[in-house]
Amino acid sequence: xxxxxxxxxxxxxxxxxxxxxxxxxxxxxxxxxxxxxxxxxxxxxxxxxxxxxxxxxxxxxxxxxxxxxxxxxxxxxxxxxxxxxxxxxxxxxxxxxxxxxxxxxxxxxxxxxxxxxxxxxxxxxxxxxxxxxxxxxxxxxxxxxxxxxxxxxxxxxxxxxxxxxxxxxxxxxxxxxxxxxxxxxxxxxxxxxxxxxxxxxxxxxxxxxxxxxxxxxxxxxxxxxxxxxxxxxxxxxxxxxxxxxxxxxxxxxxxxxxxxxxxxxxxxxxxxxxxxxxxxxxxxxxxxxxxxxxxxxxxxxxxxxxxxxxxxxxxxxxxxxxxxxxxxxxxxxxxxxxxxxxxxxxxxxxxxxxxxxxxxxxxxxxxxxxxxxxxxxxxxxxxxxxxxxxxxxxxxxxxxxxxxxxxxxxxxxxxxxxxxxxxxxxxxxxxxxxxxxxxxxxxxxxxxxxxxxxxxxxxxxxxxxxxx
Amino acid sequence: xxxxxxxxxxxxxxxxxxxxxxxxxxxxxxxxxxxxxxxxxxxxxxxxxxxxxxxxxxxxxxxxxxxxxxxxxxxxxxxxxxxxxxxxxxxxxxxxxxxxxxxxxxxxxxxxxxxxxxxxxxxxxxxxxxxxxxxxxxxxxxxxxxxxxxxxxxxxxxxxxxxxxxxxxxxxxxxxxxxxxxxxxxxxxxxxxxxxxxxxxxxx
Ligand code: SF4
Numbered sequence: 001x002x003x004x005x006x007x008x009x010x011x012x013x014x015x016x017x018x019x020x021x022x023x024x025x026x027x028x029x030x031x032x033x034x035x036x037x038x039x040x041x042x043x044x045x046x047x048x049x050x051x052x053x054x055x056x057x058x059x060x061x062x063x064x065x066x067x068x069x070x071x072x073x074x075x076x077x078x079x080x081x082x083x084x085x086x087x088x089x090x091x092x093x094x095x096x097x098x099x100x101x102x103x104x105x106x107x108x109x110x111x112x113x114x115x116x117x118x119x120x121x122x123x124x125x126x127x128x129x130x131x132x133x134x135x136x137x138x139x140x141x142x143x144x145x146x147x148x149x150x151x152x153x154x155x156x157x158x159x160x161x162x163x164x165x166x167x168x169x170x171x172x173x174x175x176x177x178x179x180x181x182x183x184x185x186x187x188x189x190x191x192x193x194x195x196x197x198x199x200x201x202x203x204x205x206x207x208x209x210x211x212x213x214x215x216x217x218x219x220x221x222x223x224x225x226x227x228x229x230x231x232x233x234x235x236x237x238x239x240x241x242x243x244x245x246x247x248x249x250x251x252x253x254x255x256x257x258x259x260x261x262x263x264x265x266x267x268x269x270x271x272x273x274x275x276x277x278x279x280x281x282x283x284x285x286x287x288x289x290x291x292x293x294x295x296x297x298x299x300x301x302x303x304x305x306x307x308x309x310x311x312x313x314x315x316x317x318x319x320x321x322x323x324x325x326x327x328x329x330x331x332x333x334x335x336x337x338x339x340x341x342x343x344x345x346x347x348x349x350x351x352x353x354x355x356x357x358x359x360x361x362x363x364x365x366x367x368x369x370x371x372x373x374x375x376x377x378x379x380x381x382x383x384x385x386x387x388x389x390x391x392x393x394x395x396x397x398x399x400x401x402x403x404x405x406x407x408x409x410x411x412x413x414x415x416x417x418x419x420x421x422x423x424x425x426x427x428x429x430x431x432x433x434x435x436x437x438x439x440x441x442x443x444x445x446x447x448x449x450x451x452x453x454x455x456x457x458x459x460x461x462x463x464x465x466x467x468x
Numbered sequence: 469x470x471x472x473x474x475x476x477x478x479x480x481x482x483x484x485x486x487x488x489x490x491x492x493x494x495x496x497x498x499x500x501x502x503x504x505x506x507x508x509x510x511x512x513x514x515x516x517x518x519x520x521x522x523x524x525x526x527x528x529x530x531x532x533x534x535x536x537x538x539x540x541x542x543x544x545x546x547x548x549x550x551x552x553x554x555x556x557x558x559x560x561x562x563x564x565x566x567x568x569x570x571x572x573x574x575x576x577x578x579x580x581x582x583x584x585x586x587x588x589x590x591x592x593x594x595x596x597x598x599x600x601x602x603x604x605x606x607x608x609x610x611x612x613x614x615x616x617x618x619x620x621x622x623x624x625x626x627x628x629x630x631x632x633x634x635x636x637x638x639x640x641x642x643x644x645x646x647x648x649x650x651x652x653x654x655x656x657x658x659x660x661x662x663x664x665x666x667x668x669x670x671x672x
Contacts (some may be wrong), residue, residue, distance in 0.1 A: 013665075013666075016651070016654055016655055016658040017651055017654055019633060020632075020633060021631050021632050021633045022631070023631070023633050025648065025651065025654075025655075027655070027658050027659065027662065029669045036498070036499065036551070037550065037551070037552065040503075040552075048645075050645070053655070054659075056670070056671060057669075057670075065499065077500065078499065078500075081499070081500065082499065119668065119669065121666075122669060127550055128549075128550055129548065129549050129550040129574055143550040143574055144550060144574065144577070145550055145551075145552035145555075145574055145577060145578035145581060146551075146552040146553075146578075147552060147578065147581035147582070147644070148577065148578075148581065150645065151644050151645050151648065154645045154648075154649070155645060155648040155649060155652075155655060156655055156659070157648060157655055159644060159648070161631065193486055193544060193547060194486070194543060194544040194547070194570060197544070197570055197572075197573060198573070224548075227544065227547065227572075227573070228573075229573045229574060248671060249668075250667075250668035254667060254668045255668070257667070257668065258666075258668040261666065293486050293488075295486075314483065314484065314485055314542060315485075317484070318484065318485060318486070411495050411549075412495055412496065413495045413496070413498075413499050430488075430490070430548060430549075432488045432490040432491065432548060433488075433490065433491055433513060434490055434491070434494055434513055435490050435495075438494070438513070
């Protein structure tokens with residue numbers, strides 16, 4: 001009886017050499033590089049006079065620092081420091097570069113799957129912690145630092161210590177108004193932001209099987225907020241349907257061979273995990289973060305926790321500091337809290353299905369006067385697809401700003417920020433102090449919760465705006 | 469590559485959990501500053517008052533901790549973004565060793581690429597060490613990677629575990645890329661065989 005986990009099968013297929021002490025040298029199938037760590041790594045490499053070993057497996061896209069303003073000129077300091085050298089060095093090394101404003105451009109974790117570059121069973125790295133997103137298609141993917149990016153560029157491989165295995169089993173059907181985002185925020189709230197440290201997470205169970213591929217990507221995206229570098233869902237028919245026919249996906253006989261291979265990847269019945277946890281997905285309600293860590297999260301109908309009631313001194317202090325930063329009081333409800341900005345976008349929630357769901361909520365309604373609401377589609381192709389079905393018209397009629405693709409307000413690395421003291425409900429993945437700009441206050445939620453806040457001008461239980 | 473063998477220094481206690489990389493180095497600094505300049509902005513939001521002057525309440529602004537090469541901190545230090553500039557900022561500031569109950573995974577890896585030693589000790593030991601470090605005596609800590617022990621002035625010793633491979637990487641200051649390129653033949657062989665086994669990965 002075989003007893004391999006999905007993770008182990010994919011890992012083993014990529015081992016070039018055993019380096020001892022649990023470390024392996026692993027072959028990299030896709031090295032995605034961007035305008036921050038990618039540019040720095042290419043510059044380092046050029047400085048050392050080294051060449052990229054596998055340019056054909058390396059793909060560059062400047063997603064972090066581009067402006068998402070419709071009429072942006074794409075010039076200036078950020079471009080000269082981050083984008084232009086990436087374009088130039090990629091060309092020098094024979095690396096495919098996805099150009100701003102052209103087909104293929106977008107947030108790397110959106111375009112990889114969309115273009116068929118991300119494949120089940122593939123090993124993907126990127127100098128970005130949300131690389132775990134690609135696990136939604138059954139890829140083994142994780143984020144690395146700039147030195148490691150340089151290592152992958154020069155050697156086609158990555159050095160990694162084999163993680164432990166954690167399986168999260170989800171049961172039950174999601175309630176109306178509850179999304180994959182709520183599901184993973186709920187788990188992070190319950191288990192804490194360090195729970196997954198040292199583990200590769202496999203998301204499994206009937207709830208996961210029922211999720212679409214885009215929802216699985218949202219789930220895997222936030223693995224790093226659970227403390228795990230790697231989060232993955234074993235591929236199934238839905239995965240194959242999603243990948244089939246995409247630009248870089250295998251075709252014809254190669255496709256058949258690939259699918260036959262991918263079918264062998266799921267965890268064996270007898271596979272054992274270092275840790276298994278159960279989640280009753282049917283009980284999860286729409287989530288919203290109240291503090292400055294993704295684990296500072298409650299269901300929309302709960303109240304803000306009291307620091308005094310926390311178990312440790314450290315936690316008491318952390319909760320109190322977080323509440324002071326966001327300007328909230330314990331015991332209060334998040335509902336009714338006035339918001340200044342709304343951001344629908346980021347590699348967590350900027351795919352077509354996210355935009356469709358948000359559009360559904362704002363259709364026929366108006367953004368509150370005091371609110372500035374942005375929609376930044378995840379890629380050029382998502383934008384085109386959304387426009388062809390009229391989603392941009394719905395957003396614009398409701399008063400949301402329809403932007404160009406890029407990381408945008410998720411991180412404020414492109415000059416787009418939330419002003420100090422302003423409250424932003426955001427579909428991104430981090431509510432850290434200053435993440436969206438100095439003094440910015442971020443509340444993480446699903447696209448439909450963000451849409452509901454936009455039209456109500458305040459944090460709202462989206463279920464009140466939905467058909468029962 | 470720089471090496472790490474042994475370090476003798478005062479230690480700064482910054483006992484908070486989940487210090488994220490955005491807090492260590494804000495995005496706009498990561499973006500625009502050269503690697504060598506990064507330390508000017510380490511812990512920027514904590515270190516400075518709104519008017520740009522040093523925040524006297526922040527531990528790394530207070531003597532003798534402004535010269536500390538050791539940071540003692542809470543669980544999950546360096547969580548969040550993969551930005552290696554978080555390590556560059558701390559290293560540039562003068563921090564050579566961080567003691568915590570646990571670290572953000574990618575940050576932990578990044579430390580070893582830059583000669584910075586992350587020491588994992590059980591939470592109660594870290595709390596004790598932080599109390600000692602913050603006490604009036606502000607004792608000197610001795611971190612010895614060769615023996616894998618942290619010793620405080622009074623003689624108490626705290627042994628720590630570290631992967632042998634990572635230990636050697638720091639002791640010898642190995643350049644990962646150079647070492648891996650010694651295996652170039654195996655890397656190329658793997659790819660050739662894989663192109664037959666999983667041809668769909670390789671784009672024509
Ligand atoms: S959208 Fe945000 S989290 Fe995602 S890659 Fe961009 S900056 Fe990182």
